[in-house]
Amino acid sequence: MTKKYDVIVIGAGPGGLTAALYASRANLSVLILDRGLYGGQMNNTDAIDNYPGFSEVKGPELGEKMYNSTMKFGAEFEYGDVQSVTLEGNEKIVKTDTAEYSTQALIIATGADHRHLNVPGEEEYSGKGVSYCAVCDAAFFKNEDIAVIGGGDSAIEEGIYLAQSAKSVTVIHRRDQLRAQPTLQKRAFANDKIHFIWNGITESIDGDGNRVTGVTYRDKVSGEEKKLATHGVFIYVGVIPQTAPFKDLGVTDENGWIPTDEHMRTKVAGIFALGDVRAKDLRQIANAVGDGSIAGQEAYNYLQSLND
Structure with missing residues (x-):
């Protein structure tokens, strides 16, 4: 049997929870679907110190608080791995691995995952020195020697950001020149705190069991294995958008991101997207929450327009 809701939110990170909060406060029936625990990537963050109202808060704790405040207005939460979404007129049919749902207003909040190196130590030391977000974690490595792995725009932008508070930043790049745009390269090369290791293939991230102690890399030219001492990598x-179930809806761009207007509306009427899944630059809890409030309200406005 297909269960019908006014609004379905796919993804229970901070943006998805906020969208569900605003929609359910508008007396709409709301279902939140997620294949994992509510809170999203906050559950993988030990300490958050850049979300207003908290000098510092544990990621899972903030996720719990957001979830509780959302659910008090009647939203429902169910586990489910979304397999596909199809259109039948104004109805959006959402199929998970266990059930089928229908809605006229769909909010996509599935986020994005950082591409991993898949080397020894990366998963073990995630949150213990391994990070994928300088804006989130730079403050924890003040006056320390830090390694940045990568050579594109994001790596160099974040390296420049880290250099503001770090003792030094060493960029390890697998090629002999950067892929970042020339203006970023110029800024990085002019910064005395930023150093470069060229043709470096990361082999492992090393630690003492409690935190990162260094990076082992191989010189692609000489074949020699070398080590860099650091507590932050x-x-x-x-970054990979989590949009595979929506590829046939016509809402994604050539790279899998979902473009929206300022109202979080996609190319398909009644489908909204928010947070890290959108084609945008800054991916933080604060602006995911902002996106969510807009999407929740716009879902209500859309449903009202169907009755006009």
Whole structure:
């Protein structure tokens, strides 16, 4: 049996929870679907110190608080791995691995995952020195020697950001020249705190069991294995939008991101997108929450327009 809701939110990170909060406060029936625990990537963050209202808060704790404040207005939460979304007139049919749902207003908040190196130590030391977000974690490495892995725009932008508070930043790049835009390269090369290791293939991220102690890399030219001592490793080798179930809807661009207007509306009426899944630059809890409030309200406005 297909269960019908006024609004379905796919993704229970900070943006998705906020969208559900605003929609359910408008007396709409709301279902939140997620294949994992509510809170999204906040559950993988030990300490958050850049979300207004908290000098510092544990990621899972903030996720719990957001979830509780959302659910008090009647939203429902169910586990489900979304397999596909199809259109039948104004109805959006959402199929998960276990059930089928229908809605006229769909909000996509599935986020994006950082591409991983898949080397020994990366998962073990995630949150213990391994990071994918300088804006989130730079403050924890003040006056320390930091490594940045990557050579594109994100790696160099974040390296420049880290250099403001770090003792030094060493960029390890697998090629002999950067892929970042020339203006970023110029700024990085002019910064005395930023150093470069060229043709370096990261082999492992090393630690003492409690925190990162260094990076082992191989010189692609000589074949020699070398080590860099550091307590912080920031990895920027790409970000992957989690949009596979929506590829046939016509809402994604050529790279899988979902473009929206300022009202979080996609190309398809009644489908909204927010947070890290959107084609944008800054991906933080604060602006995901902002996106969510807009999407929740716009879903209400859309449903009202169907009745006019």
